[in-house]
Amino acid sequence: MHRYLIKRTFPAGALDGLDEAAKNKVNAVNADYRVKWIRSYATADKTVTFCIYEGPSEQAIRDAATANKLPVDEIFQVPVTLVPDGEDLVAQ
Numbered sequence: 257m258h259r260y261l262i263k264r265t266f267p268a269g270a271l272d273g274l275d276e277a278a279k280n281k282v283n284a285v286n287a288d289y290r291v292k293w294i295r296s297y298a299t300a301d302k303t304v305t306f307c308i309y310e311g312p313s314e315q316a317i318r319d320a321a322t323a324n325k326l327p328v329d330e331i332f333q334v335p336v337t338l339v340p341d342g343e344d345l346v347a348q
Contacts, residue, residue: 257292260317262307263329271302282324289320308334 286293291311298305311317314331321328 257290257310257312259294259334260309260311260314261332261334262305262309262317262321263331264305264307264327265329266303266305266327268301268303271298271305282326285323286320289316289323291316291320 283293286309289311291309294308294310296305296307309317311320314333317331318328
């Protein structure tokens with residue numbers, strides 16, 4: 257599996273109804289593509305998110321997003337993790 261950072265832009269208010277059921281639905285669809293949602297970070301106005309995903313390929317990430325009707329602005333494969341303490345560089 258590879259790790260990816262996905263930038264998404266949403267219309268204002270689009271994430272207001274994001275509840276446990278909606279998250280579970282996204283995760284179920286993702287599983288069909290062997291994609292796993294790890295974590296997301298949102299701007300204060302909730303119009304831009306930066307999401308960490310794992311999956312077999314960038315195309316699998318895009319296919320899962322399309323199936324979930326989620327926007328994709330940019331995708332970056334992020335195989336290296338920089339940590340503030342401990343080891344300086346950890347490659348995946």
